[in-house]
Amino acid sequence: MSAEFRSIGPNSAASNKGFTVTWRPSGGVDYTDAGGTVRIDSEVLAKPPRILVYPKSGGLRTMDDARAEEILKDVIRAVEYLGHQVERW
Amino acid sequence: MPVLAQSQACSGCLPEIVVTATRLPSSSFDNWQSFATTWWPGYSFGTCIYQSFAGGGCGAGRWALASLAVVPLAVGKLGAIAAEATTTSVFWSGPGTQAAAESWAAANGGSTLSVAAGATPAEVTAASANFAASASGNVVVFQNAAQGVAVGGTWAQTEFGALMANPSVTGITYNLIDNTGATICTIVCPK
Helix, strand or coil: CCCCEEEEECCEEEECCCCEEEECCCCCEEEEECCEEEEECEEEECCCCEEEECCCCHHHHHCCHHHHHHHHHHHHHHHHHCCCCEEEC | CCCEECCCCCCCCEECCEECCCCCCHHHHHHHHHHHHHHCCCCCCCCEEEEECCCCCEEEEECCHHHHHHCCCCHHHHHHHHHHHHCCEEEEECCCHHHHHHHHHHHHCCEECCCCCCCCHHHHHHHHHHHHHCCCEEEEEEEECCCECCCCEHHHHHHHHHHHHCCCEEEEEEEEECCCCCEEEEEEEEC
C-alpha cells in the first residue's frame, strides 16, 4: 500500500500531493498537475522488462533543472507504485 | 523506358508489371515514382493488379513499386525505391524519437507500435517482437543522434533481430534526429 498514491486507471496513479502520472505503454509518461500536463519520453527495456525514462526529453527540456528533477522523481515514484521497474537515462 | 514482360491475362484487375530491364535512364533515378506512373498509364499506388501463376490461376493484389526494386540500380537507389514503395512499420528508440516517428508515420501512411493502455512492460516487449515479425518491405526507424539508443531497449534487444530474421523485410531506413526532433540524416540500408 502507498500512503501517497492511489490507482485511478490503467497505468495511472494520483498522488495526494496534487499530481497524476500515466505511463503510456506505447511510449511516454504524462505528468499532470494544476499547471498542466508534461509529456516525458520513455521506452521499454527488454531484459528484464522495465521502463526507461528520459530526463532531458519532452516538456522537461524547457524547464529549469530543479523543477524538471522534481517532476522526474515524482514520475518515477508513481510508476514504481504502479508496479513497474523504472530506470532513468 | 524499361522493357516489360506481362504474363497471361487474368480478369478483374490490370496486369502485373514485371520489370526486366537492367538499366533505367539516369534522369529517372531521383524521381522513380513519378516516372513509373508516367511509363505505365492507368497504374497508381493501390491499383488492383493480378498476378498469373506458372501453373495457371490468378491472384489479386495492389500495385506498388516494391516489385520494381529488382531493377539493379546502385544499392543506395534500390533502398530509396523500396522506402518509397512499401514503408509501413515505423520504429523508434531514444529521447524525442517517438514524436518524430509518429509524425512521420502520420504523414507517410506508416504505423508505429500501439499497445493497450493497461499493458505491462513485458507485454510491450512481446508486442514489439510481434510488430517486427509481422513487418514487411522497407521499415523505418528513428534514433537520436545526440543521445544514442538504449542498448537494453526493445529496438536493440528485440525489434532489430526480429526484423533481420523476417524475410519479408527488405531493408531499414534509419532517420537520425537531433534534440529538437528534426531529422538530420537518413541512411538507407537494404538487407
